[in-house]
Amino acid sequence: MSELVYEGKGVIVHIKGPVVEAEGMRGAKIREVVYVGEERLIGEIVRIEGDKAIIQVYEPTGGVKAGEPVERTGEPLSAELGPGLLGQVLDGLGRPLEVIAEKAGGPFITRGIKAPTLPRDKKWQWTPLVKPGDDVVAGDVLGTVPEGSVTHKIMLPPTIEKARVIEVLPEGDYTIEEPVVVVEHIGGKEEVKMYHKWPVRTPRPFREKLAPVELLVTGQRVIDTFFPIVKGGTSAVPGGFGTGKTVTLHQISKWADADVVVYVGCGERGNEMTDLLHTFPKLVDPKSGRPLLERSVLIANTSNMPVPAREASIFMGITYAEYYRDMGLHVVLTADSTSRWAEALRELSSRLEEIPSERGYPAYLPDYIASFYERAGRIKVQGRRDELGSVAVIGAVSPSGGDLNEPVTQHTMRYVGAFWALDKDLAFKRHFPSINWLRSFSKYTGGLKEWWIKNTGHDMMAYRDKAMALLQRASSLEEVARVVGEAALSDENRLVLLSAELIKEGFLVQNAYHEVDTYCSPKKQALLLKTLLEFYDRARPMIDAGVPVSRIAEMRSLGLLRRLKFVPEEEFENAVKEAIAQLEAEISSLLAEVR
Amino acid sequence: MSVYGLTYKGIDQVKGPLVIMRGVPGAAYEEVVRIYSEDGREWFGQVLEAGRDKVVIQVLGDTEGLDSNAMVKFTGSTLKIPVSDEMLGRVFNGAGEPIDGGPKIRADDYRDINGAPINPAKRDYPDEFIETGISAIDGMLSLVRGQKLPIFSESGLPHNEVAAQVARQAVVPGKAERFSIVFAAVGLKYDDVLFFRRQFEEFGALSRSVLFLNLANDPVIERITTPRVALTAAEYLAFDLGMDVLVIITDMTNYCEALRELSSAREEVPSRKGYPGYMYSDLASIYERAGRIIGRSGSITFMPILTMPGGDLTHPIPDLTGYITEGQIFLDLDLHNRGIYPPINVLPSLSRLMKDGIGPGKTREDHKEVSDQLYAAYSQGTKARELVQIVGEAGLSPREKLYLEFARRFEREFVAQGFRERRSIEETLDIAWDILSILPEAELTRISEKTLNKFHPKRRIAAQAEGE
Numbered sequence A: 001m002s003e004l005v006y007e008g009k010g011v012i013v014h015i016k017g018p019v020v021e022a023e024g025m026r027g028a029k030i031r032e033v034v035y036v037g038e039e040r041l042i043g044e045i046v047r048i049e050g051d052k053a054i055i056q057v058y059e060p061t062g063g064v065k066a067g068e069p070v071e072r073t074g075e076p077l078s079a080e081l082g083p084g085l086l087g088q089v090l091d092g093l094g095r096p097l098e099v100i101a102e103k104a105g106g107p108f109i110t111r112g113i114k115a116p117t118l119p120r121d122k123k124w125q126w127t128p129l130v131k132p133g134d135d136v137v138a139g140d141v142l143g144t145v146p147e148g149s150v151t152h153k154i155m156l157p158p159t160i161e162k163a164r165v166i167e168v169l170p171e172g173d174y175t176i177e178e179p180v181v182v183v184e185h186i187g188g189k190e191e192v193k194m195y196h197k198w199p200v201r202t203p204r205p206f207r208e209k210l211a212p213v214e215l216l217v218t219g220q221r222v223i224d225t226f227f228p229i230v231k232g233g234t235s236a237v238p239g240g241f242g243t244g245k246t247v248t249l250h251q252i253s254k255w256a257d258a259d260v261v262v263y264v265g266c267g268e269r270g271n272e273m274t275d276l277l278h279t280f281p282k283l284v285d286p287k288s289g290r291p292l293l294e295r296s297v298l299i300a301n302t303s304n305m306p307v308p309a310r311e312a313s314i315f316m317g318i319t320y321a322e323y324y325r326d327m328g329l330h331v332v333l334t335a336d337s338t339s340r341w342a343e344a345l346r347e348l349s350s351r352l353e354e355i356p357s358e359r360g361y362p363a364y365l366p367d368y369i370a371s372f373y374e375r376a377g378r379i380k381v382q383g384r385r386d387e388l389g390s391v392a393v394i395g396a397v398s399p400s401g402g403d404l405n406e407p408v409t410q411h412t413m414r415y416v417g418a419f420w421a422l423d424k425d426l427a428f429k430r431h432f433p434s435i436n437w438l439r440s441f442s443k444y445t446g447g448l449k450e451w452w453i454k455n456t457g458h459d460m461m462a463y464r465d466k467a468m469a470l471l472q473r474a475s476s477l478e479e480v481a482r483v484v485g486e487a488a489l490s491d492e493n494r495l496v497l498l499s500a501e502l503i504k505e506g507f508l509v510q511n512a513y514h515e516v517d518t519y520c521s522p523k524k525q526a527l528l529l530k531t532l533l534e535f536y537d538r539a540r541p542m543i544d545a546g547v548p549v550s551r552i553a554e555m556r557s558l559g560l561l562r563r564l565k566f567v568p569e570e571e572f573e574n575a576v577k578e579a580i581a582q583l584e585a586e587i588s589s590l591l592a593e594v595r
Numbered sequence B: 001m002s003v004y005g006l007t008y009k010g011i012d013q014v015k016g017p018l019v020i021m022r023g024v025p026g027a028a029y030e031e032v033v034r035i036y037s038e039d040g041r042e043w044f045g046q047v048l049e050a051g052r053d054k055v056v057i058q059v060l061g062d063t064e065g066l067d068s069n070a071m072v073k074f075t076g077s078t079l080k081i082p083v084s085d086e087m088l089g090r091v092f093n094g095a096g097e098p099i100d101g102g103p104k105i106r107a108d109d110y111r112d113i114n115g116a117p118i119n120p121a122k123r124d125y126p127d128e129f130i131e132t133g134i135s136a137i138d139g140m141l142s143l144v145r146g147q148k149l150p151i152f153s154e155s156g157l158p159h160n161e162v163a164a165q166v167a168r169q170a171v172v173p174g175k176a177e178r179f180s181i182v183f184a185a186v187g188l189k190y191d192d193v194l195f196f197r198r199q200f201e202e203f204g205a206l207s208r209s210v211l212f213l214n215l216a217n218d219p220v221i222e223r224i225t226t227p228r229v230a231l232t233a234a235e236y237l238a239f240d241l242g243m244d245v246l247v248i249i250t251d252m253t254n255y256c257e258a259l260r261e262l263s264s265a266r267e268e269v270p271s272r273k274g275y276p277g278y279m280y281s282d283l284a285s286i287y288e289r290a291g292r293i294i295g296r297s298g299s300i301t302f303m304p305i306l307t308m309p310g311g312d313l314t315h316p317i318p319d320l321t322g323y324i325t326e327g328q329i330f331l332d333l334d335l336h337n338r339g340i341y342p343p344i345n346v347l348p349s350l351s352r353l354m355k356d357g358i359g360p361g362k363t364r365e366d367h368k369e370v371s372d373q374l375y376a377a378y379s380q381g382t383k384a385r386e387l388v389q390i391v392g393e394a395g396l397s398p399r400e401k402l403y404l405e406f407a408r409r410f411e412r413e414f415v416a417q418g419f420r421e422r423r424s425i426e427e428t429l430d431i432a433w434d435i436l437s438i439l440p441e442a443e444l445t446r447i448s449e450k451t452l453n454k455f456h457p458k459r460r461i462a463a464q465a466e467g468e
């Protein structure tokens, strides 16, 4: 946040919660950041009427009085982008929570604290990649520094279209405030530091958007196999309370094969952030071998923190994500929960006395949701290099009463490529992830057939279709069974139910807290599903031969199949062979019995 | 230009609980005001809108008798209460004033009743098991120190008994110290308050408890402050004095209704069922005060009670609460009618912090798997029971019959227990195994081979036989 203060202060004339009105603000711009009152609380101008500005204040306004000053900064709300983001825990305005605690002198958050996002005293190991005389354009890599688990590229910021390098600092350790490169352009000389600022509500530029085609492996079976998301794709996770949204997002943040993860805790529980802070340093990123925290940026604006900052936190997060994308990295952003973000918007809108639309949300809600999901994508980066980067966006949605028929869910549904509808009934049964396979969708499955064949040797999308058909058949049979009882169904139909049950228990149910089950590689997923599908094919002839389904249900091998998922990757192929052998043996003996 | 300390004579308008004044340019947002009528009556209020031209004050208490000649004094401060260890053993009203006839308490400090958000980076993760002695809770909804776990109930159900039983029995295994209790009644009948008082007295907890009472006939507006005042006291006991505090607030439904009343007096656009759109954030500012803090030894474990209007889980009050708390204990009318105490329906219940509070070294290594299996099996059992309504017991398959029997025994032997019965976690898990063992082993898919070998009663008997 800039400390540059414009001449001519405004004066507060009215305070009502987080909305403050000030006079004497002529020349101020919409979205400009201002400091409000004696305590210099951070605010943003949301409306201008003549020389009056309406300000949304990001900190509690208790004790603020009419007559106190408002200072202008001349800058929009911006993110600091540079080395030092990874491993940080920030509030919705990009202030490190550790620094806030230090300055507040205690565990409670106080007001008016100014804390820059990036550490100013830390030195980074700079390796220049340009020399004086080189011509560079926006996005070109000027040099690199190692940061956490990535090689952080220092690029010519998008604000400098093209320039000529005139000075470069030699390899060495520097802070982000030292100008590592000096360039010259039409406007004159300009120092380039390792960081720059970017207005969070403006998408960062890129050369070209491409269709996303590569599976984002999450290690969660029902997601990767049934409702996959791709690198650069979008997904929403709607569900009532306790259905598993947060666990799903945590799992993806832990296991997704991404280079960088941005986790935005927006209006949710404090302890959920603490949970991440406890587990991330202990978990190791298989790619880099370093603690997961070093590939992550955590944003925590919990439900009891000021509501307006919730609104900002999502834009802050997506700007960080785009920045790492611009380095040619694959980024995943998860946001929990976009509903709390939309509610913050509703609250502001109602305080501004705008005309409410559906359920009190402003009429621009759809555009607003779109403006967030539209920032996802797989792109060709700026600058003269052939690199691709991506941002995948996954947002939790918390519909009131668990009813998906409400504005935030409905509008979100229009903009996302995958939709994981969580189901309260499944959650009550402890069928987790409680993704309802009849109401969820993914538009990405079509493009992934090749990916699975290439990476696992299995035509997984064919297995998927087969499993889906079985589940659907079972679901209509269950309808019937609910009326007449399972006992009244034919043995053939009861075998369908049994086989579908096996897919559910043995494949779809995945325990996030089980040492082995928490992550399942694509290879294991493919072999597991193939094996479980074989059960029906092998058992089917027994029914024709007259083996009662109750005997089939008692087979010991069925228990083995149900628990195959708990077998670690290294022992998995053998375990499959054993289970199949056992199954074959039991089938022959049952067949022998009826003959 | 501050009006701090200034007293103004005359108000422009009284509208429900709102007082509007003009020409008080320096009033501070949220500052507390005192209003005196000519006949010597006194009100408390808080600035809701601070403008150069207009100030809106929300008055605590009934505004009847307020007229345009009243005097308004601006105090320059937000709503604060005195705190010290002298709060223990005392009874206060919803504004934090003693009502037990005793003296004012010594003030070691004055604290803003709204508190301040705990910095998420300074929270300590709650992961210590609290043994409540109630099987359904300990076995399947384990409570941990610093958790916020509400009871979702309906009028007529024994939520008070369940909360009192928890308060009486709760211990952190290995810790000598008992919980201090902060109890807040929000819009409660005197009978209910008396019940809790007797309970606390009976198990000798009165001297380590603090009571805040807003009764059904007390000012509705004070229902807004009661939970905040109670939590301010709890924070002091926990984070300044290092005590483990159990906070029980009942009935949060009355709180939410007061919030709705206030919101409609302010003519705000309502959200679902007339409750204000900010109710989620408002409730969060209360519930999120529970927890533990790095470097401080105390904790706030929070058990609010709410009655679901019409028993409807999707009603905004339970709905928004469930979105904030770390699970819920759901009391079920049907179980109650069948004579099951405590009538906890575990299926819609949840403890989100259970995973890190149980297991080897904390409870027992089989705890998690047993709990998962109980859930899965009980849900099969309830499904079978629904089916009985339609096709009769004869129409069930043998497997369904087995699950039906399982559900019956689960409710009667595991869930049901006495109001004064305290079961250790070992006893709880042993009962669970006893009931689970009526199912074929192939059905126990949530339990690993290893755990089956060690804990399944049949395998244990087999292993013993082999040994002999």
Ligand SMILES: Nc1ncnc2c1ncn2[C@@H]1O[C@H](COP(=O)(O)OP(=O)(O)OP(=O)(O)O)[C@@H](O)[C@H]1O
Residues within 6 Å of the ligand: A239, A240, A241, A242, A243, A244, A245, A246, A247, A248, A268, A398, A432, A433, A434, A510, A511, A512, A513, B322, B323, B324, B350, B351, B352, B353
């Ligand atoms: N994959 C999973 N494996 C095991 N348990 C799970 C899984 N997903 C969810 N759960 C269980 O469900 C509980 C609730 O999940 P979670 O906190 O993610 O819900 P939520 O949808 O985010 O709810 P809210 O909207 O209230 O935040 C968890 O505490 C955990 O017990």
Ligand SMILES: Nc1ncnc2c1ncn2[C@@H]1O[C@H](COP(=O)(O)OP(=O)(O)OP(=O)(O)O)[C@@H](O)[C@H]1O
Residues within 6 Å of the ligand: A346, A350, A356, A357, A358, A359, A360, A361, B269, B270, B271, B272, B273, B274, B276, B277
């Ligand atoms: N500010 C608000 N915050 C939350 N909910 C609101 C708000 N304003 C209105 N609602 C609720 O949204 C629902 C619909 O409101 P409204 O009538 O404005 O929208 P609508 O699309 O015309 O719906 P309906 O067809 O039900 O009239 C109602 O339950 C209303 O109480």
Ligand SMILES: [Mg+2]
Residues within 6 Å of the ligand: A245, A246, A247, A268, A336
């Ligand atoms: Mg959640």
Ligand SMILES: [Mg+2]
Residues within 6 Å of the ligand: none
């Ligand atoms: Mg309407």
